[in-house]
Amino acid sequence: MLQSKLFTKTERTFPKDEEAANARFLERAGFIYKNSAGVYSYLPLGWRVIQKLVAIIREEMDAIGGQEMFMPALHDKRYLSATGRWDVDVVFKVLDGKNPKPAFSLSWTHEELITELASKYVHSYKDLPFSAYQIQTKFRNEPRAKSGLLRGREFMMKDLYSFHRDEEDLDRFYDIVKEAYFNVFKRAGIQAVYTLAAGGDFTSSNTHEFQAICPVGEDTIYVCSKCAYAENKEISKLSGGGRCPKCEGKIKEEKAIEVGNIFPLGAKYSDAFDLRYTDEKGEKNPVVMGSYGIGVSRLMATVVEMYHDEKGIVWPESVAPFKVHLLELAGASASPAEAGRKSAKKIYEDLQKIGVEVLYDDRKASAGEKLTDADLIGLPFRLVVSPKTGDKIEVKKRNEEITKIMSFEEVIKLLGN
């Protein structure tokens, strides 16, 4: 992509009032735009990051047999009424201009919808198990949106739902999802702690959360410094300085961001929508369900919280909007052929040919501005072409201080893996 064509621009200053690093950097660098508190637009750079995360999540969900689908954001009142969740505080209710009372809500979760639609197709034990997921917008009227993308009123979520004949089969799949989730977070550069937690409005069972330890996190967890066993403070009887119930290791209290969770739902939703199957003996049984969420936009914010320095974001390669930031400093394109060197434009085109994603800063701007922007935007590799580099290219990794001078062939070798 040509940076001169990118319609967004970086700001010279941080947004006032914002304290969370993800809000400060993502807004300043032009990844997101705040329309209202907790309501954001994803701009071209930010949307590419979301797409990288979505691709990772999709691969891991597909790998465990999850079937991708897409459900409505507009929910008829009958769905939430069936489970008593119509009057939950966070529900946005929609007036349609004719009916004086709201008859629809905006999607805050999809258990009701998928359970009802599953009841159309599931009749026999032969139809089980299966799982389906979607990546969609959730709306929750949070009493206090905060910390940039960490707690929004509108946000993006991957939600997976699984359907089983009994608890044993649910438990089996639960562990499979657990491993898939660890893969997702690891690939995104996030080390997550598997944490025992409560189920809130979703289930009365204990649940598990994937917590990224981080000072701006809203949750408090107790985690064993030896075996990483963890419990959320909201249900825990542990305390900081205590001993781990599993291995006697020392328990530490940590602030953490909940980046994902997995819930055993039992038959709560199946009962509400009469989702039952006939077993081998001809008897009808309720379908046992699980639901599994990953906050995609929150995950993006978490990556920024984990990977930034005073100059800007330091994207892990797996989720960076582009792999390479190619800077052409003034004078470099004066007469490349004459000087016997490859023009920045040619380098840009050749890298694209071999599939390297490049943001090419072809703007008429000072060296200082381009270098500062490169640090702020934070792509993994910075290539500089200038009169000083001659027929070579200067290469710097965003997460390292050293710069190297390389030939184009050496750059290809470095990037082409």
Place this chain on the structure above:
RNA sequence: CGGGCUGUCGUAUAAUGGCAGUAUACGUGCUUUGGGAGCACGCGGCUUGGGUUCGAUUCCCAGCAGCCCGACCA
């Protein structure tokens, strides 16, 4: 929802009960070019409503909005 802080050009800020200034961004021109270049000219602003006052961007009250703390939080 309770508490606190804050609302001034696009952005970030200053001052002020009576002409609202600076930086940057933006436009034009010229000169520049390795860590947010220089000069000149230009464009552009006081959150809304009420009150006090001869006069309010400024003081007071309320609303709205944003951030932070708390409550809440799959």
